Amino acid sequence: MATTSAAEKRAQAKAEYNAFLAQCPSRNLLDRLADKWVTLILSALGSDGSHQFGADCAGRPRPMRYSELSRMLAGVSQKMLTQTLRSLERDGLVTRTATPTVPVTVTYELTELGLSLHVTMRALKSWAQDHMDDVFAHRATYDTRTD
Protein backbone atom coordinates (compact mmCIF):
# COMPACT_ATOMS: atom_id res chain seq x y z
CA MET A 1 0.00 0.00 0.00
CA ALA A 2 3.05 2.19 -0.11
CA THR A 3 3.04 2.55 -3.88
CA THR A 4 0.34 4.53 -5.62
CA SER A 5 0.08 4.03 -9.35
CA ALA A 6 -1.00 6.75 -11.72
CA ALA A 7 -4.15 4.83 -12.45
CA GLU A 8 -4.94 4.61 -8.76
CA LYS A 9 -4.39 8.28 -8.37
CA ARG A 10 -6.69 8.97 -11.27
CA ALA A 11 -9.37 6.81 -9.75
CA GLN A 12 -8.88 8.59 -6.47
CA ALA A 13 -9.29 11.98 -8.12
CA LYS A 14 -12.46 10.78 -9.78
CA ALA A 15 -13.86 9.72 -6.49
CA GLU A 16 -12.67 12.90 -4.85
CA TYR A 17 -14.57 15.32 -7.05
CA ASN A 18 -18.30 15.06 -7.34
CA ALA A 19 -20.26 17.86 -8.94
CA PHE A 20 -23.41 16.77 -7.15
CA LEU A 21 -21.98 18.13 -3.93
CA ALA A 22 -22.42 21.85 -3.43
CA GLN A 23 -19.07 22.43 -1.78
CA CYS A 24 -17.09 20.46 -4.35
CA PRO A 25 -14.93 22.70 -6.55
CA SER A 26 -16.02 20.74 -9.60
CA ARG A 27 -19.51 22.09 -9.04
CA ASN A 28 -18.10 25.53 -9.52
CA LEU A 29 -16.21 24.49 -12.61
CA LEU A 30 -19.34 22.92 -14.03
CA ASP A 31 -21.18 26.15 -13.42
CA ARG A 32 -18.61 28.03 -15.48
CA LEU A 33 -18.59 25.49 -18.27
CA ALA A 34 -22.35 25.12 -18.49
CA ASP A 35 -22.69 28.47 -20.17
CA LYS A 36 -24.03 29.55 -23.52
CA TRP A 37 -20.96 31.54 -24.50
CA VAL A 38 -18.48 28.96 -23.32
CA THR A 39 -20.29 26.35 -25.37
CA LEU A 40 -20.31 28.51 -28.47
CA ILE A 41 -16.70 29.64 -28.14
CA LEU A 42 -15.40 26.14 -27.64
CA SER A 43 -17.52 24.98 -30.55
CA ALA A 44 -16.33 27.78 -32.77
CA LEU A 45 -12.65 27.32 -32.05
CA GLY A 46 -12.75 23.82 -33.42
CA SER A 47 -14.62 24.50 -36.61
CA ASP A 48 -14.02 26.34 -39.81
CA GLY A 49 -16.15 29.40 -39.36
CA SER A 50 -15.76 30.87 -42.79
CA HIS A 51 -18.30 28.81 -44.74
CA GLN A 52 -20.89 26.06 -44.57
CA PHE A 53 -21.87 24.55 -41.27
CA GLY A 54 -23.34 21.39 -42.67
CA ALA A 55 -19.91 20.10 -43.55
CA ASP A 56 -18.26 17.80 -41.12
CA CYS A 57 -15.53 20.28 -40.30
CA ALA A 58 -13.17 17.47 -39.32
CA GLY A 59 -12.11 18.30 -35.78
CA ARG A 60 -8.92 20.27 -36.13
CA PRO A 61 -8.83 23.25 -33.87
CA ARG A 62 -8.30 26.46 -35.73
CA PRO A 63 -6.92 29.64 -34.18
CA MET A 64 -9.29 32.55 -34.45
CA ARG A 65 -8.98 36.26 -34.10
CA TYR A 66 -10.98 38.16 -31.56
CA SER A 67 -12.95 40.02 -34.20
CA GLU A 68 -13.59 36.79 -36.03
CA LEU A 69 -15.10 35.26 -32.93
CA SER A 70 -17.20 38.30 -32.19
CA ARG A 71 -18.59 38.18 -35.73
CA MET A 72 -19.25 34.48 -35.56
CA LEU A 73 -20.98 34.51 -32.17
CA ALA A 74 -23.62 36.96 -33.30
CA GLY A 75 -25.02 39.05 -30.50
CA VAL A 76 -22.26 38.61 -27.96
CA SER A 77 -21.15 41.82 -26.33
CA GLN A 78 -17.46 42.68 -26.34
CA LYS A 79 -17.43 42.56 -22.59
CA MET A 80 -18.92 39.08 -22.44
CA LEU A 81 -16.60 37.77 -25.11
CA THR A 82 -13.50 39.19 -23.47
CA GLN A 83 -14.59 38.03 -20.04
CA THR A 84 -15.37 34.51 -21.18
CA LEU A 85 -12.15 34.19 -23.17
CA ARG A 86 -10.15 35.37 -20.16
CA SER A 87 -11.67 32.80 -17.90
CA LEU A 88 -11.13 30.08 -20.49
CA GLU A 89 -7.53 31.15 -20.79
CA ARG A 90 -7.11 31.13 -17.04
CA ASP A 91 -8.51 27.63 -16.86
CA GLY A 92 -6.11 26.48 -19.55
CA LEU A 93 -8.71 25.75 -22.22
CA VAL A 94 -7.52 28.33 -24.72
CA THR A 95 -4.32 30.22 -25.37
CA ARG A 96 -4.16 33.89 -26.20
CA THR A 97 -1.51 35.10 -28.60
CA ALA A 98 -1.02 38.79 -29.27
CA THR A 99 1.14 39.77 -32.22
CA PRO A 100 2.01 43.46 -32.50
CA THR A 101 1.04 43.96 -36.11
CA VAL A 102 -0.32 47.16 -37.60
CA PRO A 103 -3.53 47.04 -35.65
CA VAL A 104 -2.77 44.60 -32.88
CA THR A 105 -3.77 41.03 -33.72
CA VAL A 106 -4.93 38.66 -31.03
CA THR A 107 -5.66 35.05 -31.75
CA TYR A 108 -7.21 32.41 -29.57
CA GLU A 109 -6.63 28.73 -29.94
CA LEU A 110 -7.80 25.60 -28.19
CA THR A 111 -5.29 23.87 -25.96
CA GLU A 112 -5.23 20.12 -25.69
CA LEU A 113 -7.36 20.40 -22.61
CA GLY A 114 -9.80 22.62 -24.46
CA LEU A 115 -9.85 20.25 -27.37
CA SER A 116 -10.92 17.41 -25.12
CA LEU A 117 -13.92 19.45 -24.06
CA HIS A 118 -14.59 20.74 -27.54
CA VAL A 119 -16.11 17.45 -28.61
CA THR A 120 -18.68 17.55 -25.84
CA MET A 121 -19.52 21.18 -26.44
CA ARG A 122 -19.94 20.62 -30.12
CA ALA A 123 -22.26 17.74 -29.29
CA LEU A 124 -24.32 19.97 -27.07
CA LYS A 125 -24.66 22.65 -29.72
CA SER A 126 -25.50 20.08 -32.36
CA TRP A 127 -28.07 18.51 -30.11
CA ALA A 128 -29.85 21.81 -29.72
CA GLN A 129 -29.91 22.32 -33.46
CA ASP A 130 -30.86 18.79 -34.38
CA HIS A 131 -33.67 18.43 -31.86
CA MET A 132 -35.12 21.89 -32.10
CA ASP A 133 -38.16 20.59 -33.98
CA ASP A 134 -38.76 17.81 -31.46
CA VAL A 135 -38.63 20.31 -28.64
CA PHE A 136 -41.01 22.64 -30.45
CA ALA A 137 -43.44 19.77 -30.91
CA HIS A 138 -43.32 18.83 -27.24
CA ARG A 139 -43.81 22.43 -26.19
CA ALA A 140 -46.84 22.72 -28.40
CA THR A 141 -48.54 19.66 -26.91
CA TYR A 142 -47.54 20.65 -23.40
CA ASP A 143 -48.97 24.12 -23.80
CA THR A 144 -52.25 22.98 -25.30
CA ARG A 145 -52.59 20.29 -22.65
CA THR A 146 -52.52 22.85 -19.87
CA ASP A 147 -54.36 25.70 -21.56
Place this chain on the structure above:
Amino acid sequence: MATTSAAEKRAQAKAEYNAFLAQCPSRNLLDRLADKWVTLILSALGSDGSHQFGADCAGRPRPMRYSELSRMLAGVSQKMLTQTLRSLERDGLVTRTATPTVPVTVTYELTELGLSLHVTMRALKSWAQDHMDDVFAHRATYDTRTD
Protein backbone atom coordinates in the same frame (compact mmCIF):
# COMPACT_ATOMS: atom_id res chain seq x y z
CA MET B 1 -37.66 17.50 -56.92
CA ALA B 2 -41.26 16.98 -55.93
CA THR B 3 -40.46 14.33 -53.36
CA THR B 4 -38.64 15.20 -50.19
CA SER B 5 -37.24 12.28 -48.28
CA ALA B 6 -37.01 12.16 -44.53
CA ALA B 7 -33.25 12.29 -44.79
CA GLU B 8 -33.42 15.42 -46.92
CA LYS B 9 -35.77 17.02 -44.45
CA ARG B 10 -33.39 16.18 -41.65
CA ALA B 11 -30.49 17.71 -43.53
CA GLN B 12 -32.61 20.75 -44.20
CA ALA B 13 -33.44 21.13 -40.54
CA LYS B 14 -29.80 20.85 -39.67
CA ALA B 15 -28.94 23.61 -42.07
CA GLU B 16 -31.89 25.65 -40.90
CA TYR B 17 -30.91 25.92 -37.27
CA ASN B 18 -27.62 27.44 -36.29
CA ALA B 19 -26.96 28.34 -32.69
CA PHE B 20 -24.28 30.81 -33.72
CA LEU B 21 -27.00 33.14 -34.95
CA ALA B 22 -28.61 35.26 -32.28
CA GLN B 23 -32.11 35.11 -33.69
CA CYS B 24 -32.08 31.36 -34.22
CA PRO B 25 -34.39 29.53 -31.81
CA SER B 26 -31.72 26.93 -31.22
CA ARG B 27 -29.63 29.65 -29.58
CA ASN B 28 -32.39 30.00 -27.04
CA LEU B 29 -32.61 26.28 -26.53
CA LEU B 30 -28.86 26.08 -26.06
CA ASP B 31 -29.09 28.79 -23.44
CA ARG B 32 -31.60 26.74 -21.50
CA LEU B 33 -29.62 23.54 -21.80
CA ALA B 34 -26.26 25.08 -20.95
CA ASP B 35 -27.18 25.35 -17.32
CA LYS B 36 -25.72 23.91 -14.17
CA TRP B 37 -28.95 22.45 -12.88
CA VAL B 38 -30.07 21.07 -16.21
CA THR B 39 -26.74 19.31 -16.52
CA LEU B 40 -26.95 17.86 -13.05
CA ILE B 41 -30.58 16.79 -13.34
CA LEU B 42 -30.06 15.06 -16.67
CA SER B 43 -26.94 13.42 -15.28
CA ALA B 44 -28.73 12.29 -12.16
CA LEU B 45 -31.74 10.82 -13.91
CA GLY B 46 -29.58 8.37 -15.78
CA SER B 47 -27.49 7.15 -12.89
CA ASP B 48 -28.07 5.17 -9.78
CA GLY B 49 -27.98 7.83 -7.12
CA SER B 50 -28.11 5.60 -4.10
CA HIS B 51 -24.49 4.51 -3.85
CA GLN B 52 -21.02 4.76 -5.32
CA PHE B 53 -20.31 7.17 -8.13
CA GLY B 54 -17.17 5.49 -9.34
CA ALA B 55 -19.15 2.59 -10.69
CA ASP B 56 -20.02 2.63 -14.32
CA CYS B 57 -23.74 2.89 -13.65
CA ALA B 58 -24.53 1.42 -17.07
CA GLY B 59 -26.75 3.96 -18.74
CA ARG B 60 -30.26 2.93 -17.90
CA PRO B 61 -32.42 5.87 -16.96
CA ARG B 62 -33.92 5.50 -13.55
CA PRO B 63 -37.05 7.32 -12.40
CA MET B 64 -36.45 9.49 -9.39
CA ARG B 65 -38.63 11.12 -6.82
CA TYR B 66 -38.60 14.85 -6.37
CA SER B 67 -37.19 14.59 -2.87
CA GLU B 68 -34.56 12.18 -4.09
CA LEU B 69 -33.38 14.67 -6.69
CA SER B 70 -33.35 17.52 -4.22
CA ARG B 71 -31.20 15.47 -1.87
CA MET B 72 -28.86 14.41 -4.63
CA LEU B 73 -28.37 17.87 -6.12
CA ALA B 74 -27.11 19.33 -2.90
CA GLY B 75 -27.71 23.02 -2.56
CA VAL B 76 -30.46 23.41 -5.12
CA SER B 77 -33.42 25.42 -3.89
CA GLN B 78 -36.84 23.88 -4.19
CA LYS B 79 -37.89 26.68 -6.46
CA MET B 80 -34.99 26.14 -8.86
CA LEU B 81 -35.51 22.39 -8.93
CA THR B 82 -39.21 22.68 -9.64
CA GLN B 83 -38.67 25.37 -12.25
CA THR B 84 -35.98 23.44 -14.05
CA LEU B 85 -37.94 20.20 -13.99
CA ARG B 86 -40.99 21.98 -15.40
CA SER B 87 -39.05 23.40 -18.28
CA LEU B 88 -37.45 20.04 -18.98
CA GLU B 89 -40.89 18.47 -18.94
CA ARG B 90 -42.24 21.11 -21.29
CA ASP B 91 -39.39 20.50 -23.70
CA GLY B 92 -40.07 16.79 -23.64
CA LEU B 93 -36.86 15.74 -21.92
CA VAL B 94 -38.44 14.30 -18.79
CA THR B 95 -41.84 12.99 -17.82
CA ARG B 96 -43.58 13.81 -14.59
CA THR B 97 -45.73 11.18 -12.92
CA ALA B 98 -47.76 11.97 -9.85
CA THR B 99 -49.24 9.10 -7.91
CA PRO B 100 -51.76 10.05 -5.19
CA THR B 101 -50.23 8.02 -2.40
CA VAL B 102 -50.33 8.92 1.26
CA PRO B 103 -48.13 11.95 0.84
CA VAL B 104 -48.25 12.57 -2.88
CA THR B 105 -45.42 10.90 -4.78
CA VAL B 106 -44.00 12.52 -7.88
CA THR B 107 -41.41 10.81 -10.03
CA TYR B 108 -39.42 12.15 -12.92
CA GLU B 109 -37.99 10.05 -15.68
CA LEU B 110 -35.94 10.68 -18.78
CA THR B 111 -37.76 10.40 -22.08
CA GLU B 112 -36.00 9.03 -25.12
CA LEU B 113 -35.22 12.56 -26.14
CA GLY B 114 -33.80 13.28 -22.73
CA LEU B 115 -31.80 10.09 -22.81
CA SER B 116 -30.11 11.18 -26.00
CA LEU B 117 -28.93 14.31 -24.27
CA HIS B 118 -28.09 12.51 -21.06
CA VAL B 119 -24.92 11.08 -22.56
CA THR B 120 -23.58 14.52 -23.40
CA MET B 121 -24.53 15.99 -20.07
CA ARG B 122 -22.92 13.15 -18.21
CA ALA B 123 -19.79 13.73 -20.27
CA LEU B 124 -19.78 17.38 -19.31
CA LYS B 125 -20.13 16.63 -15.63
CA SER B 126 -17.46 13.96 -15.82
CA TRP B 127 -15.14 16.31 -17.65
CA ALA B 128 -15.42 18.86 -14.88
CA GLN B 129 -14.62 16.23 -12.29
CA ASP B 130 -11.85 14.53 -14.20
CA HIS B 131 -10.02 17.70 -15.20
CA MET B 132 -10.47 19.66 -12.01
CA ASP B 133 -6.82 19.20 -11.10
CA ASP B 134 -5.61 20.28 -14.54
CA VAL B 135 -7.72 23.40 -14.32
CA PHE B 136 -6.41 24.15 -10.85
CA ALA B 137 -2.86 23.82 -12.11
CA HIS B 138 -3.48 26.17 -15.01
CA ARG B 139 -5.13 28.70 -12.77
CA ALA B 140 -2.19 28.64 -10.43
CA THR B 141 0.34 29.34 -13.16
CA TYR B 142 -1.91 31.95 -14.74
CA ASP B 143 -2.35 33.77 -11.47
CA THR B 144 1.32 33.77 -10.57
CA ARG B 145 2.23 34.87 -14.08
CA THR B 146 0.14 38.01 -13.76
CA ASP B 147 0.64 38.77 -10.11
Place this chain on the structure above:
DNA sequence: TCCGTTACGCACTTTCAGGTGCCTACTTCC
Protein backbone atom coordinates in the same frame (compact mmCIF):
# COMPACT_ATOMS: atom_id res chain seq x y z
C1' DT C 1 -54.66 16.70 19.02
C1' DC C 2 -51.07 18.16 16.58
C1' DC C 3 -47.04 17.73 14.31
C1' DG C 4 -44.55 16.05 10.31
C1' DT C 5 -44.04 14.86 5.38
C1' DT C 6 -44.49 15.66 0.07
C1' DA C 7 -44.32 18.53 -3.68
C1' DC C 8 -45.00 22.22 -4.72
C1' DG C 9 -47.23 27.82 -5.58
C1' DC C 10 -46.85 32.65 -4.50
C1' DA C 11 -44.90 36.91 -3.14
C1' DC C 12 -41.12 39.60 -1.79
C1' DT C 13 -36.51 40.85 -2.06
C1' DT C 14 -31.86 40.90 -3.14
C1' DT C 15 -28.10 40.29 -6.04
C1' DC C 16 -25.29 40.28 -9.73
C1' DA C 17 -24.73 39.03 -14.55
C1' DG C 18 -24.55 41.30 -18.36
C1' DG C 19 -25.55 45.49 -21.46
C1' DT C 20 -24.19 50.08 -22.72
C1' DG C 21 -21.42 53.87 -23.29
C1' DC C 22 -17.03 56.00 -23.16
C1' DC C 23 -12.08 55.59 -23.10
C1' DT C 24 -7.32 54.05 -24.94
C1' DA C 25 -2.95 53.62 -28.50
C1' DC C 26 -1.34 52.97 -32.75
C1' DT C 27 -1.38 53.10 -37.51
C1' DT C 28 -3.04 53.72 -42.07
C1' DC C 29 -6.08 55.45 -45.31
C1' DC C 30 -8.61 59.14 -47.46
Place this chain on the structure above:
DNA sequence: GGAAGTAGGCACCTGAAAGTGCGTAACGGA
Protein backbone atom coordinates in the same frame (compact mmCIF):
# COMPACT_ATOMS: atom_id res chain seq x y z
C1' DG D 1 -5.74 66.27 -40.34
C1' DG D 2 -9.45 63.59 -39.06
C1' DA D 3 -11.78 59.09 -39.33
C1' DA D 4 -11.70 54.21 -38.88
C1' DG D 5 -10.41 49.65 -37.16
C1' DT D 6 -8.44 46.44 -33.46
C1' DA D 7 -8.74 44.57 -28.84
C1' DG D 8 -9.99 45.57 -25.25
C1' DG D 9 -10.58 48.37 -19.87
C1' DC D 10 -13.64 50.82 -16.71
C1' DA D 11 -17.74 52.42 -14.63
C1' DC D 12 -22.46 52.70 -14.29
C1' DC D 13 -27.00 50.77 -14.28
C1' DT D 14 -30.79 47.84 -14.73
C1' DG D 15 -33.69 43.86 -15.32
C1' DA D 16 -34.15 39.33 -14.67
C1' DA D 17 -32.63 35.33 -12.07
C1' DA D 18 -32.53 33.13 -7.96
C1' DG D 19 -33.02 32.83 -2.73
C1' DT D 20 -36.16 33.08 1.29
C1' DG D 21 -40.17 32.65 3.74
C1' DC D 22 -44.91 31.27 4.11
C1' DG D 23 -48.94 28.52 2.87
C1' DT D 24 -51.38 24.07 1.41
C1' DA D 25 -53.98 19.41 1.35
C1' DA D 26 -54.28 15.17 2.94
C1' DC D 27 -53.02 11.62 5.79
C1' DG D 28 -50.33 8.86 9.46
C1' DG D 29 -48.31 8.34 13.68
C1' DA D 30 -47.35 9.71 18.67
